Amino acid sequence: MRTSSSIALILSSLFMLGCSTNGSRQESFEELVERNCAIRMEQELKKQEQYKSQRAGTIAIRRFSKDYAEIDVKTMRNGHLDLMTYSVELGSATDMQGEVINKIISIIAARYEDQFNWESSRLKRIVRLSTAQQEREALHSFLMKEFFSDDQKPSTK
Incomplete structure (x- = not known):
């Protein structure tokens, strides 16, 4: 009262x-x-x-061989759909899968300075990842599993 x-x-x-x-x-x-x-x-x-x-799209490995790969990146930005195809050649490196993942990381890093959301079809959830230099090894390992694990060879993200 x-x-x-x-x-x-x-x-x-x-x-x-x-x-x-x-x-x-x-x-x-x-x-x-x-x-x-x-x-x-x-x-x-x-x-x-x-x-x-800032919405991203999909990343797909379109072609993959022991010395050459093509990566398709579809993005939606401000209502416009863009499709870019990137070529990856083995060159003097010995690990084609690693070269493909390095290219994917460089594509993502060009778009995001640090953290970004990744929709993982392997984990069936959204994961917060980072392109920061000190996190690159962990990002590389994660993406190797995403694209080249036994249940997803090669995969679309």
Whole structure:
């Protein structure tokens, strides 16, 4: 049960929302709520637009042999579908799978400076990964499993 002093304190607080000590008008409680809602909605819309503009697509190994591979990368950005095909040649390296994964990492790193989401069909969930230099070995290992594990040879991501 509220006492008269607590009611007076609440009314005093509400009054202070509407008037300053010098008599000039401040925002009412409703105006303050409306303004905060508008700010939050604007922030959420900006986040959604950033998400849409950063959306990746799929990475697929189209051709793979002991000394040559082709990687297809389909991306959706700002409502436009782009298809890029990258060639990978073994050259002086000895591990074609490793060369393909290195190329995939360079493609991803060109798009994301650090962290990105990867939808893993192998794990059946979304995984947060990083292209940061100190994380490259772990990323390489993860992608080797994604594309070249026994149950996915070669795979589409």
